[in-house]
Amino acid sequence: MNYKSNQIKQGMFLIVFFVAMLWIGNHVEQLLGGLNRAIEILTPFITGFAIAFLLNAPMMRIEKLLFLPKSPLNFITKKYHRILSYLVTLVLVVMVLIFIFQTIIPELSTTIIAFINTLPAAFDNLQLWAQTNLGPDTPIGDLLVRANFDWTKLESTIITWVTNSWQAWLNSSWGLVQSVFSAFLTFILSFIFSVYVLMNKETLQNQVKKLCLAVFPKKIAMWIFKITNMADEIFTNFVFGQVLEAFIIGTLFFIALSIFRFPYTLLISVIVAVTALVPIVGAMIAQTIGVLLILTVDPVQALWFFVLFQIIQQIEGNLIYPYVVGKAAGLPAIWILVSITIGASLMGILGVLISIPFASLCYALLRDWVNYRLEQKASQQIVESHPE
Numbered sequence: 001m002n003y004k005s006n007q008i009k010q011g012m013f014l015i016v017f018f019v020a021m022l023w024i025g026n027h028v029e030q031l032l033g034g035l036n037r038a039i040e041i042l043t044p045f046i047t048g049f050a051i052a053f054l055l056n057a058p059m060m061r062i063e064k065l066l067f068l069p070k071s072p073l074n075f076i077t078k079k080y081h082r083i084l085s086y087l088v089t090l091v092l093v094v095m096v097l098i099f100i101f102q103t104i105i106p107e108l109s110t111t112i113i114a115f116i117n118t119l120p121a122a123f124d125n126l127q128l129w130a131q132t133n134l135g136p137d138t139p140i141g142d143l144l145v146r147a148n149f150d151w152t153k154l155e156s157t158i159i160t161w162v163t164n165s166w167q168a169w170l171n172s173s174w175g176l177v178q179s180v181f182s183a184f185l186t187f188i189l190s191f192i193f194s195v196y197v198l199m200n201k202e203t204l205q206n207q208v209k210k211l212c213l214a215v216f217p218k219k220i221a222m223w224i225f226k227i228t229n230m231a232d233e234i235f236t237n238f239v240f241g242q243v244l245e246a247f248i249i250g251t252l253f254f255i256a257l258s259i260f261r262f263p264y265t266l267l268i269s270v271i272v273a274v275t276a277l278v279p280i281v282g283a284m285i286a287q288t289i290g291v292l293l294i295l296t297v298d299p300v301q302a303l304w305f306f307v308l309f310q311i312i313q314q315i316e317g318n319l320i321y322p323y324v325v326g327k328a329a330g331l332p333a334i335w336i337l338v339s340i341t342i343g344a345s346l347m348g349i350l351g352v353l354i355s356i357p358f359a360s361l362c363y364a365l366l367r368d369w370v371n372y373r374l375e376q377k378a379s380q381q382i383v384e385s386h387p388e
Contacts, residue, residue: 047190052201058092059089066081082198112267115264115267209225242277243277245276245316246274248316256312271286278356279336280337287306339358340355
């Protein structure tokens with residue numbers, strides 16, 4: 001009887017599943033439209049939660065440092081500990097942003113403008129070097145010697161495109177005002193929401209736990225708690241470990257390039273640091289851009305930069321990355337590439353950044369499930385091989 005009952009349940013489940021899939025297939029556009037609309041409405045809260053997530057780890061660490069057992073600040077009432085820690089975190093973040101906008105960005109813009117201005121002469125020198133050292137008989141030498149760019153026409157095309165884009169932007173002034181006001185309002189709402197989340201996160205956690213226990217069976221509720229804890233650990237370790245690792249590798253490149261007097265030191269170091277946020281692929285992108293930049297100045301230096309890049313990458317990969325990031329990603333290289341590709345196609349740059357920890361979470365859950373099933377089958381085989 002139980003066997004027939006299980007068959008009926010499985011049949012009903014398959015029927016419902018196929019009907020649901022058929023309905024979804026016939027209403028894909030409406031579902032996507034509704035999803036986009038829901039995301040637009042929830043954008044302030046999603047952004048606020050993201051801000052709270054980014055500020056939470058440094059805030060909690062600062063709170064522990066400020067209020068150690070023998071800290072002179074222990075006279076402050078405990079309910080104000082979180083507020084003071086949040087204010088200190090916010091001040092530090094603002095100081096970092098001011099430093100970036102006042103120091104690094106102007107220097108980067110100056111370097112980029114200088115690179116653009118010297119590009120025609122640099123390309124001519126590269127052609128001359130290729131003709132002298134490589135000769136027209138080699139494929140690369142022949143390609144460089146025969147290449148011919150009309151820099152004046154290219155400059156005119158870029159200026160025309162920028163002018164037209166700027167005019168179109170100014171013509172839609174009312175739409176521009178609306179967009180700016182909407183973005184500003186969204187940021188304010190997101191910021192307020194993030195403050196509320198950080199100030200009351202323990203209360204919110206308890207409320208969500210009570211809701212899950214009230215709505216779902218205890219087994220499912222515990223499974224949800226396990227997933228959320230894993231997600232929090234994976235995302236926190238990956239994001240902050242990756243940011244710290246990017247800062248370290250960018251600093252290493254800046255020091256090394258400065259010592260050996262490579263051109264575009266700051267620009268290449270910033271590119272290395274930014275692309276280091278994406279494992280495996282980021283290093284390839286940074287290396288390619290760095291070689292191309294230095295190639296316009298001195299092809300021999302470009303070769304030495306390639307060698308230096310490999311040395312620093314080996315140091316970073318074997319000494320720094322395991323201790324800073326550890327197994328935060330926990331993904332084989334092939335799955336990192338797959339997750340980056342899918343994330344980029346779905347959500348662009350943001351998708352690239354969040355795809356790896358999300359894929360790590362799915363990989364960890366799948367690994368646990370597979371191990372659980374193998375243990376179940378092993379136990380079943382032991383029971384069957386030793387009947388009473």
